[in-house]
Amino acid sequence: MGLSVTLVTEGTYPFHRGGVAVWCDRLIHGLSDHEYRVTALCATASEHRVWDLPPNVAEVRAVPLWQGPEPLALRQPDPAGLEASSRFLSSLLHEDQDDEFEALLAQMAALAPTGELGRLFASPQLAERLIDVLGDAELFAARPGARVPPPALGDAVRALVLLEHCLRPLALPPPDSDIVHATANGLSALIAIEAKRRRHVPFLLTEHGLYLRERYLEDGLRRASTYVRRILFGFFEHLGRLAYEQADFIAPGSHYNATWEAETGADPARVHPVPNGVVLAEFSPAIISAEPKAAPTLAFVGRIDPLKDVETLLRALATVHEAMPACRLRIYGTAPSVRDAYYLRCRSLADELGLGADQVFAGHAPSVAAAYQEADVVVLSSISEGLPYTVLEAMAAGKAVVATDVGGVREAVGNTGIVVPPRDPEAIAAACLSLLASPERRARLGLRARARVRRHFTLEQSNSRYRQLYQMLGQQQMAS
Numbered sequence: 001m002g003l004s005v006t007l008v009t010e011g012t013y014p015f016h017r018g019g020v021a022v023w024c025d026r027l028i029h030g031l032s033d034h035e036y037r038v039t040a041l042c043a044t045a046s047e048h049r050v051w052d053l054p055p056n057v058a059e060v061r062a063v064p065l066w067q068g069p070e071p072l073a074l075r076q077p078d079p080a081g082l083e084a085s086s087r088f089l090s091s092l093l094h095e096d097q098d099d100e101f102e103a104l105l106a107q108m109a110a111l112a113p114t115g116e117l118g119r120l121f122a123s124p125q126l127a128e129r130l131i132d133v134l135g136d137a138e139l140f141a142a143r144p145g146a147r148v149p150p151p152a153l154g155d156a157v158r159a160l161v162l163l164e165h166c167l168r169p170l171a172l173p174p175p176d177s178d179i180v181h182a183t184a185n186g187l188s189a190l191i192a193i194e195a196k197r198r199r200h201v202p203f204l205l206t207e208h209g210l211y212l213r214e215r216y217l218e219d220g221l222r223r224a225s226t227y228v229r230r231i232l233f234g235f236f237e238h239l240g241r242l243a244y245e246q247a248d249f250i251a252p253g254s255h256y257n258a259t260w261e262a263e264t265g266a267d268p269a270r271v272h273p274v275p276n277g278v279v280l281a282e283f284s285p286a287i288i289s290a291e292p293k294a295a296p297t298l299a300f301v302g303r304i305d306p307l308k309d310v311e312t313l314l315r316a317l318a319t320v321h322e323a324m325p326a327c328r329l330r331i332y333g334t335a336p337s338v339r340d341a342y343y344l345r346c347r348s349l350a351d352e353l354g355l356g357a358d359q360v361f362a363g364h365a366p367s368v369a370a371a372y373q374e375a376d377v378v379v380l381s382s383i384s385e386g387l388p389y390t391v392l393e394a395m396a397a398g399k400a401v402v403a404t405d406v407g408g409v410r411e412a413v414g415n416t417g418i419v420v421p422p423r424d425p426e427a428i429a430a431a432c433l434s435l436l437a438s439p440e441r442r443a444r445l446g447l448r449a450r451a452r453v454r455r456h457f458t459l460e461q462s463n464s465r466y467r468q469l470y471q472m473l474g475q476q477q478m479a480s
Contacts, residue, residue: 002033002056003474006175006195008188010041014051014060016336017364018303019389020183020208023276025051030463032056034470037177041065041169041187043337063172065165065187071118077125081111085120086129089163092234093133098245101238109194112170121164130156134227155227162232174198179473182243185211186236189243196246202473205247206274207257208386209307209407212240212264217384219306219342241265248476249469253386254408272469275408276387277462280454283369283396285446296327296436299375301368301390302382304335304343304361309404311349312425313381314360318353319429324436329355330374332365372397376442377435382406383422391417392457395449400442402431412457416449 007013013024028036037059044067053060088104091097111117120126134151169187174195181204182188195201215221215236221229244250244266251274252258262268298317302308310331317329335343347357365371372378378394378401385407392412394401401417403409410419418435420427435442 002035003178003470004035004037005470006037006039006177006180006191006201008039008041008180008182008191010184010186010188011043011336012183013040014038014049014053015040015042015047015062016303017050017334019276019386021051022389023208024183026277026459027463027466028057029054030459031467031470037061037175039063039172039175039191043067061172063169065168070161071115071122071164073123074116074119074125077120077123078116081116081120082123082125082129084108084111085117085126086133089126089130089231090133092231092238094234095237098238098241102242105193105239105242106197108167109170112167113173115171117167117170118164121160121167127153127156127160130160130231134231151227155225158224159228159231162228163235166232166235170194175201177201179204179470181206182247184208185240185243186215189239189247193242193246202248202476203246204249204251204469204473205243206251206253207261208253208276209384210257210260210386212236213260214307214384217307248473251466251469254411256408256411257386272465274462274465274469275411275457276389276392277457277459278389278392278396278453279459280396280450283372283393283398285373285398285450296324297330297375298327298377298379298432298436299330299332299371300379300381301332301365301371301393302380302388303333303339304331304346305339306342307382307384309381309383309423310342310346312423313379313428314346314349314353314355315425316379316381316428316432317355317360319425320432320436321355323429323433327436329360329379330362330371331360332362332368332371334364368393369397372399375399376439377402377432379428379432380404380409381422381428382409385409387412387457392453395457396453398446398450400435400445401449402428402435404428413449414452416445416452 013021036057039061041063045064084107091101091104108117131151169190179202180192180195182192183206185207192203196203221232250266250271253276255273258271258273261271304310320327350357350360372394378399380390380403382404387408391401391403401413403419404422405419406422413419418431420431
């Protein structure tokens, strides 16, 4: 008998493409005997579905985090709510207050459905309390004797605005399903934590990329003031540890992620790595040939995003061009609306480097398999990854890969490609040139790569492991 599964996504399926969305689609299709209800955390209510939903998706609930009127301040904040909110903010600044954070997060959840939480976080009284909290905390000097400007009202207001948007999932009624499956730590986990606390629904957490690490790398937060960063990072750190503690099973996409999770509080006994899987037949190469193409071609397939570090990739291609002027780069992918500025920056850089942005940026690939077959070498320049589909799919297509040594990339590639340090255009260029210069080596690595996918990274293997985890959680739910 199938289970009812609430799948919680953030910034991905069914409104955006990309690796996590591919994983969601294949999981839902592969476990078609289970009924899915998708809770999709997204930026605005105007986002459109880009995925066709299978029959076992009973509902999609979009939860826009950044649309709608900003909450109005309470004229006279409730003293108890103001005190709880102040203590909640204070707990974010202290690593040893996980228990306090958990209890206060439950109080925030009680305030959220009525709108009172939003009104409190918009109140000048709470901003004043936060300034006091920040002023008292001895946490902001980067080194002994360093001078840090005192917190300003703007710091407090900005931190409260960002936190209020992060906490909006708490306004939802907790799902009444057999399992809540969060597809990432962080904001998705808020819904799973509340469902477990209030309805005793089992909680399965999948991490593809490492959520907390990617928040550290996020451009917007990196440019924020010291005080805003510390509040937001404190929130994500506490929330991440709470999710690891509350999840019945944690299913990272790689052993690299599993090690990180164990080092940041997860019980290793509940961590069950489940690598991503691909359908070999979808990427079956017509022939894995040592014959060179008319023009040597490097291909990137993925979203245009700072985490993919497309700027480093473009600089690497400029170096490749110096040695091999005929070589071309094809970047297949689009940028989500929140990354438009980054996309324009990458196009500008391509023109500055003399690469020709219109020739480099090919947009969405109608056929991903064809995009891989166009390439002699597939390149991934990311600074953070889980177990990337780009690498697995390229390997399934019989392509040699050059990829940066982040997340589970090395686990995927093994001895079938070249792994290089991140943010190092010279290393990427040297690896690409070495493969472009040796068609026989490329063909040999391609055959080896496809065989590695067949042994370790098929969709059947991945979905079978998730089916087992669902069965165990379903039995746990029935027994409770």
